[in-house]
Amino acid sequence: MIRVTILYPKTPGSRFDFDYYVSTHMPLSIARIGHAMRSVSVERGLDPGAPWPPQSFHALCHFVCDSKEVFEKAFLPHAAELQGDLANYTDVEAIISMSSIELER
Secondary structure, three states, X not given: OEEEEEEEEOOXXXXXXXXXXXXXXXHHHHHHHHHHOOEEEEEEOOOOOOOOOOOOEEEEEEEEEOOHHHXXXXXXXXXXXXXXXXXXXXXXXXXXXXXXXXXXX
């Protein structure tokens, strides 16, 4: 299995509309590609306060699916639509990471 993680960096002055992200963008994403995913989760970055360093991300999204090919087959036909919605909730460039799940409990 693989995990595709989308990270939204928190930089000084950056904008991220978390309400829009979870109430509009994620339902759109799930409607388009959710059928191919084993799970989908969204995390909101929290500032933990001293002595911890400030949070580095506004949000993190995780899609788990059987393989890179399964993800690409589901995502690529909808990539322009989903990426085109980005400006509605943020002005940061998302970081996309794909990893192989080696251990999960």
